[in-house]
Amino acid sequence: MASSEEDGTVEEKENNNKKRTKSALITAWLTFYNIAMTAGWLVLAITMMRFYIQKGTHKGLYRSIARTLKFFQTFALVEVGHCAVGIVRTSVIVTGVQVCSRIYMVWFITSSIRQIQNEESVILFLVVWTVTEITRYSYYTFNLLHHLPYFIKWARYNFFIVLYPLGVVGELLTIYAALPFVRRSGMYSMRLPNKYNVSFDYYYFLIIVMLSYIPLFPQLYLHMLRQRRRVLHGEVIVEKDD
């Protein structure tokens, strides 16, 4: 009897040790990931400021940061993985829409259409994304290290109130500016007849993307307002599972 109790205790201890090791590994990975992302977005911020100070214009700025931006924005796909495997308490759908729409904006709009890269709207969404991401990733990092300064927490759950709509305005104006170039060049489009017997018009696809902001953005914004009430005002929010 005594020996089976002892066995149980040994098993429990082993299980607890495994859980502790797993949670330490997850914390270490997330800390590394968030530090790397904070650093990446800080590099982008510094590069943009230096470019503007040296050249006195925003023209050519996008080209100077395009590679770094593509790398760090695409790397954010890892976050969808974090939610999918359950190592962070966030919705896969909310994170997926947020991350994929940004990746789409970078790869299939701004980087693909050189003629729009000098639009002011591009600078608008770049500045907004940069401020948001430096705040967000430093919030996660300090939170994981249990040393979260209140102003970072405050910034994380207040800046978005203004930055989110501004970012959307920047993105929509950029897509709008792309429309004439897409129509003229016929890029990413397939006209009939072709061997697949399929037709696709990227111009109309872009219009659909713009329209999809109408149902999707309010949901993301409301999600952040709920997170704000939970974190800053301690409200208990019951959310539906994905």
Ligand SMILES: CCCCCCCCCCCCC[C@@H](O)CC(=O)SCCNC(=O)CCNC(=O)[C@H](O)C(C)(C)COP(=O)(O)OP(=O)(O)OC[C@H]1O[C@@H](n2cnc3c(N)ncnc32)[C@H](O)[C@@H]1OP(=O)(O)O
């Ligand atoms: C292919 C065609 C494309 C079609 C496109 C369609 C368009 C759709 C419209 C989309 C509009 C998007 C516009 C957007 O791009 C514009 C901008 O972004 S402008 C800039 C302003 N933006 C923001 O402020 C973004 C705010 N939104 C978010 O932050 C996101 O919703 C999200 C990234 C998903 C984060 O939200 P989340 O639910 O995760 O909230 P929390 O940050 O509070 O986190 C919840 C808990 O999880 C922990 N967590 C999360 N991530 C991490 C991490 N990396 N490391 C450690 N811990 C993490 C966090 O600490 C919380 O834990 P706890 O509850 O214990 O506090």
